[in-house]
Amino acid sequence: MEVKEGYKQTEVGIIPEDWEVARLGNLINNIEYGSSTKSKFVGKIPVLRMGNIQDGKIDWDNLVFTDNETEIQKYLLNKGNVLFNRTNTIDLVGKTAIYNGERPAIFAGYLIRIKVSDSLLNAEYLNYFLNTKPAKKHGRLVLSIAVGQANINGQKLKNYPIPLPPKLAEQEAIATVLSDTDALISSLETLLSKKRQIKLGTMQELLTGKRRLPGFTGEWETKNLAEVCNKITTGKLDANAMSETGEYRFYTCAKEYYYIDYYAFNTEALLISGNGANVGYIHYFKGKFNAYQRTYVLTDFTANPIYLKIYLESNFKNRINTEVNAGNTPYIKMNTISEMEISLPPTLAEQTAIASVLSDMDSEIEVLEKKISKYKQIKQGMMQKLLTGEIRLI
Numbered sequence: 001m002e003v004k005e006g007y008k009q010t011e012v013g014i015i016p017e018d019w020e021v022a023r024l025g026n027l028i029n030n031i032e033y034g035s036s037t038k039s040k041f042v043g044k045i046p047v048l049r050m051g052n053i054q055d056g057k058i059d060w061d062n063l064v065f066t067d068n069e070t071e072i073q074k075y076l077l078n079k080g081n082v083l084f085n086r087t088n089t090i091d092l093v094g095k096t097a098i099y100n101g102e103r104p105a106i107f108a109g110y111l112i113r114i115k116v117s118d119s120l121l122n123a124e125y126l127n128y129f130l131n132t133k134p135a136k137k138h139g140r141l142v143l144s145i146a147v148g149q150a151n152i153n154g155q156k157l158k159n160y161p162i163p164l165p166p167k168l169a170e171q172e173a174i175a176t177v178l179s180d181t182d183a184l185i186s187s188l189e190t191l192l193s194k195k196r197q198i199k200l201g202t203m204q205e206l207l208t209g210k211r212r213l214p215g216f217t218g219e220w221e222t223k224n225l226a227e228v229c230n231k232i233t234t235g236k237l238d239a240n241a242m243s244e245t246g247e248y249r250f251y252t253c254a255k256e257y258y259y260i261d262y263y264a265f266n267t268e269a270l271l272i273s274g275n276g277a278n279v280g281y282i283h284y285f286k287g288k289f290n291a292y293q294r295t296y297v298l299t300d301f302t303a304n305p306i307y308l309k310i311y312l313e314s315n316f317k318n319r320i321n322t323e324v325n326a327g328n329t330p331y332i333k334m335n336t337i338s339e340m341e342i343s344l345p346p347t348l349a350e351q352t353a354i355a356s357v358l359s360d361m362d363s364e365i366e367v368l369e370k371k372i373s374k375y376k377q378i379k380q381g382m383m384q385k386l387l388t389g390e391i392r393l394i
Contacts, residue, residue: 007389010291012134015163016389025158027121028114033086033154034107037071039064041362045072046105053097053111056131057182058083066106075113078124082114084130086152093150094139098127112154122168124175129162129387163388173393174386181379185372192368199361203314206354208343213353218346226338228308230300234274235291236264252292255281263288270298270309275331280320284309286348296337303344304351310358327351 007014025031039047043065052059066072077083087093087110099105102116107113116123129135130277142156165171186314205211209220226232237260239252246259266284273279274294284305291297301308323336345351385391 002226010161010163012138012161012163013388014390015292016165018166019389020164020166021161022164023158024114024126024160024162027126027162027164028116028158030113031114031154031157032075032115033115034109034111034113035066035071035075036109037066037068037106039066039108045102046103047074047108048083048099048105048111049108050088050092050095050110051086053083053095056097058097058099058102060102070282072106077101077105077107077113080116080117080118082116082123082127082130084112084114084152084157086110086112086154086157087149090150092128093152094136096127096130098124112157114157119168121162121164122171122175123215124179125171125387126162128178128383130160130173132383133389134163134388135160144219157272159348165389166361170393177386177393178379178383181375181382185375185379188368188372192365192372195361195365195368199358199365202361203358204311204359207311207314209345213350213357216345216347216350216353220343220345222341222343223303224338225298225308225340225342228301228303228342228344229270229298231301232296232298232334232338235293235295236299237290237292239292241290241292249285249287250291251283251285251289251295253278253281253294257283257285258288262290264290265297265299267299268301268305270305270312272296272298272312272332279330279332280316282309282312282316294331296334298337303342304348304355306341306355306359307351310355312340313346316340 002013003009008017014226017347037047041064044058044067045065046063047066048058049064051062077099079099081099083097083099085093085095088095108216114126116126138160139152142159143154157309165174206213235251237250241260242250242252242258243261244259246261248260248263250258250260251271252258253276255278266288267283269289271283271285271291272295273281274296276294319336319340320332323332345354382391386393
């Protein structure tokens, strides 16, 4: 690969000529293994474990705790400590996160605490670099594999090559840009969570009649799904009938749809996955399509199909959980669908109005999800370019 002027080839890839590659062990004060204290679900202080290390940050859900004062004093985390997941499967070993002092905590034995030398290395810069492809690639080179478990011990971790700008201020500037991007993503995720909660509350009110939209009155009724859907059948095809060059949609039991060369249905339909990991998943489509033999196809509605889809997405899972047939591949029977009870407003107009309100909320959530995904992709690109000096900050 040709190296452009002002850059050089190193073991971590191409970096600017004025950057250096240093061993992590020369940039830190200490590396420590975590506590082996027995944890519990209620206690004085959290014990962070492998599962709490997510995407460079600490996930404070699913915590365990300890009351052991000796262990707390010895393993209490300090702001700026970088936690490194030293053992797990080959895909999960090497995950890192920085502790920002959100709440007091200690760390468990499968984690390593890295204490950086503040005059040589910015902790956030290190955390971001350890989550880049060059760092993960190097981690693969030093892995020890035993009985399906991958391991990077403290000595190997000290040998990690770290690309460094000539001044600590540049490390700090890079870390600040990426941290600001993380803060933006976090704020959007908080907004997304809020919108999902609002939608859930709105669904619980609108789909039960506890709250009526303006202009609608009258008693609600309860009907079986078969009473508001005159035809419930299945597809006829094997799952491998799909064609990459097909013109028509082909629905299997997956969350996504595929394509096929010919169609068997030309109508408005709800399609429900009848087996597998996504059993009960619901698609809506209007047009020409085909379906797998374990996909249920609901057509010929006397109720608003979008309302029915939203109602099923909110309530069908409980029915599946009580009636699904277990085994190697979980599946549902025809009567699980046909006898499902649906609460309905008395008029099609009210069903349509409710469906419209909730669909608009779904659209807002989908737009926000795509925005978050886009910013995460942008951040990954920024990390690769900033942490290798391909882009320099002024």
